[in-house]
Amino acid sequence: MTRAAKYLDFIHTGPNTLAGKYLRMFWQPVFCSHELGPGRAVPIRILEEDLTLYRGDSGSPHVIGFRCAHRRTQLSIGWVEGDCLRCFYHGWKYDGSGQCVEQPAEPKPFADKVSIPSYPVTEYLGLIFAYLGKGNPPPLPRYPKLESSDISLDAVRLDRICNYFNNIDNSLDNAHVRFVHGRHRETAGDEIVKGDPMISVAESEWGIKREVRYPNGKAITAYFGMPNINYLNGQVVDPEIKRADLLVFKVPVDDEHHIHFEVRSIPFTGERAREWLQRRREKRAREAANRAVLVEEVLRGRLHLNDIDPNRTDYVMVEDEIAQTGQGKIPDRKHEHLGRSDTGVILLRQIWQRELRALAEGQPTKQWTYRPDMIPTYPDS
Structure with missing residues (x-):
């Protein structure tokens, strides 16, 4: 592998790889508390x-x-x-x-x-x-809005069957939403943003700030935190909750698998929250048993997305899994043709390449910092 190619190798994350060493410089979620x-x-x-x-x-x-x-x-x-x-x-x-x-x-x-x-x-x-890195760990980032006593948290662990960077790239891609998630949006009645988005991205103290404006004038703001965090207001497949603030971590398992951790902000507390969480967790556990099978069957042509129940709690994830695993568990990025709508993906890869180069050359990497005012937004209906 050439030196330049090494800096572009975000895929392999074993202990002796550049990307693996970089990811180990950060705290990583490994399990949900309620499951242990x-x-x-x-x-x-x-x-x-x-x-x-x-x-x-x-x-x-x-x-x-x-x-x-x-x-x-x-x-x-x-x-x-x-x-x-x-x-x-x-x-x-x-x-x-x-x-x-x-x-x-x-x-x-x-x-x-x-x-x-x-x-x-x-x-x-x-x-x-x-913290799997060397030396003393850095401070764990805090997210004050998610610590509020006015909300409950739904912590989710979803096993994925493709490389983690497929999912990281997807974090900066708003153009896919109207196509990949169109059926869910119809089912949920979420027609707030329509048409092709104009995407604007900029590097921030934490990673990337993303502003997206739609032809109908509606706009959203989301944040990507280095190296593998997405903070957005996203879809929840539930009759009581249409959307929620989601803090998402995409954590490698091996080259062809990763875990998608989510912390979802639920707008109620007390007994109602306990009952809601219990129902969600029981349903989620039943669905996890066949999610990967359904995705593989769609990719083999034996099923179509329309054959899958859109009321599954993991339906948005099924849609994403089909698209992302459809790229290949480890995609061939050499033959991509990126365009204007990929501006976030391009910036993300540039930042990763810069950081891996600094690490390889013994230079300081950027010290990323989350600010409490980095709050995702989504327009009201």
């Missing part, structure tokens, strides 16, 4: 690394290595004891720092000499974040 109860451990794969996530009996989450240092079995099949995790195979026990603290059947234990990797973890806005 006390005393539970799960295997996770993030940025092409297999890891173990568990929540101690105290409620604190921890991320440690995937395998026991003894005979290398998978640690997530073990037992949580207090804030430690005991290996299923021979009972070696590790604390949240990855330090081995107990070795049954060893007449002369050497636990103090054994440890596995561990990573800083924190929880915010219903998501569990981990």
Whole structure:
């Protein structure tokens, strides 16, 4: 790979790749808080690394290595004891720092000499974040509007079957909306913005500010946060809520898969919110079982989008998945023909290339900062 090509390689995110090293400089969500109860451990794969996530009996989450240092079995099949995790195979026990603290059947234990990797973890806005980079982690960005006591938060984890950068590119693409999401808009009665958009983008302290104006005079504002965050007012497939502020993270799993995390601002609280969230989560879990299958069947020509129920909670995601996976799980960007409507995609790739070049050459990368006044807008009906 030439040096120039290396700077353009946003696709591969393993530990030894430029993009992988860059993404590891930021906190990344790895799981939804409500999906991990006390005393539970799960295997996770993030940025092409297999890891173990568990929540101690105290409620604190921890991320440690995937395998026991003894005979290398998978640690997530073990037992949580207090804030430690005991290996299923021979009972070696590790604390949240990855330090081995107990070795049954060893007449002369050497636990103090054994440890596995561990990573800083924190929880915010219903998501569990981990920092997989080197050294001390940066401050976790805060989003004050989403901390309001007047709203509830719906944290969502959606498994995707294409490279994460397909989805990142899509974050800066408003031209696709009238085509990819036309059927949902008809079903939801969301005809506020119509026609071909005029898209204006500019680099900001956080990433990219995007302003979009439509022929009917309506306009929207959205923000992209480096390296992989989209903040917009987006569609919610629900009879009670048409739209919501969405904070979206596109996190690589491996070269051909990623996780789409969303935090959705729900405009009610209390018992109504609890009941709504329970219904949504139950329906979402049922739909997740066949989402990838439906997408693959559409791409093979065995189904059409019109054959899929537009009232699915993940219908917008199904539409996006069909379009983005249809580019190829890893698309061939060398043969693209970009135009005026791709101005956001072009700027995004230029920024990524600049940052990867700086990282490769040992130069400082830009310190991105979110400001509380960076709030997405969408016109009233």
